[in-house]
Amino acid sequence: MEITKDQARFLLKQMMEIRYFEDKIMELLSKNIAEGGSHLYAGMEAVAVGVISSLLPDDYIVSTHRGHGHAIAKDGDLKALMAEILGKKTGVCKGKGGSLHLADLNKGNLGANGIVGGGLGIATGAGLAIKLKNRSQIVVSFFGDGAVNNGIWHECLNMAALWKLPVLYLCENNLYAMSVSVSRASCVPQLEKRAAGYGIPSDCVDGMDVLAVKEAATKWIEYVRSGSGPCLLVCNTYRYYGHSRSDPRVYRTKEEEKRYREMDAIETFAKKCVKNGWLSEKEVQELDAFVRNEIEEATDFAIKSPLPDPSELYTDLYA
């Protein structure tokens, strides 16, 4: 796929932002500066960035329990996101949501979710609203390989196909639903085949290659926007960290982890940028330093931010 120098820089920058953001959260968790848990997106950056960079600004996304990457890619404010994960007043949800509930409706992010498959209904309903209002936006419904075995997944794909709703169902297949591998959880492990049951098209792409994701996403976003109905796009990817911080990763091998690290989306793409003349090595290094600094600033902001006022306990419950 041909891209401009600016596009290359943008894709690389966003992927770096996600990676360093997640590495920083791992650090904060291990130092007990961040309490609670977090499901980290490191390793999967090419999917969020490849897909969301192909949307228009007023399109919508619905995210998952592993949602930091989606939030950053959907023009999220790094400071407000980091503060939210630490439960601070300055967080994007005023500290009431946390890692599992990052949302920014003004930017079209209809929210992460603490329930696997919990966002499918929201995405489908957003698609219905767009159709009823005769608008041209679309919705990307992110979910993992675990969610496809939830009942609501089937309900929503059927409903969206039946009513030709403008929803791109985007499966991030990172091979494991917590500890259970796709082949141990799904009788047909080629998840894209399930689309046949709803009479919608599907596709499967290397989710470690941001340009491959972007190319496929661009094609299917166009299809969905044209009014042809929903489709199912599976991105094969890998999460570097465990499911959450307490995960000893006994269900996969060190060799497998190494193999995926060797096809790291960011390193691979940075090399491609240099090779194709989109960015010089110096520019890549400068970008890397710039992003690291951004993350430090966001972290500093979040740590220094106050907790919500006690009076906030009972606000925002009802409109």
Next chain:
Amino acid sequence: MREITYRQALNEALDEEMARDPDVFLMGEDIAIYGGAYGVTMDLLKKYGERRVIDTPISEAAIVGSGLGAALLGMRPVVEIMYVDFIGLAMDQLNNQVAKIRYMFGGKCTVPLTIRTEGGAGRTLGAHHSQSLEAWLMHIPGIKVVMPGTPADAKGLLKSAIREDNPIMFIEHKMLYNLKGPVPDGEYLIPIGKADVKKEGKDVTLISYSRMLQFSLEAAKVLEKDGISAEVVDMRTLLPLDMETVCASVRKTNRAVIVEEDTKTAGAGAEIGMRIIEEAFDHLDAPVLRIAGADVPMPKAPNLEKLAIPSVESIVKGVREVLA
């Protein structure tokens, strides 16, 4: 005043709100061509077309979940769950998504979603089509639970529900659909969260809602003949509870009897009764009494079904005990 049925009143409410606001649309199982399992949405398809009166697959989770998604984008969906017994299929969507999303997102969204359903016993439909599950729903901060007991309230409360920017569980009663009552002509709203004194009295307060309101009013008539003056408070909304109206009545009569169709243990009456004890204990001349559903799955046999819920007789008997 003209008299129409509870069913017609609900239909008018939907019709008027759809005419008033193009963002209002209906979605649910068998609501369009069929007109709803209990006929509440009859003829609305003809008037508003299939884009606004939508038959869905049997997919309760997706009905509630997509109602939420559409509400987040500014629509005002009125979705129907045919029987409240089916809400279990959508409980994650209701409890984890619909109810919590505004709070979790720091108040940065509104959820103008109405979930219409119906519940209760009386048609010998057995354990999967006769339940009263309001107590489950009262335990979910973020939604409101509305249960009208008269045609006039049904219309005014449904119109208010549709205009609310909060998610509403609107639970009708299958045995009230044919009930006729006075309903004002033209536009009016009944506020959500306000109880209503349906009959004034001075000796005892009967607190009820939905079909049990009708039973309580009948019981009050029977008691009147014995010279017992019962005040009847209709909760109308169970979440939030209007304890001000309840306690004002209890302070006047000094006795409280709660009449509820749901199963007694951890039921709606447990909450109302405890709140009376917290807020008006010093005014009570007798323990608060609950006349409630039996703690059993609803049986099919008509005699057992009647025994499983309060009756006018059991209410009268209870009041006499409290006054003894």
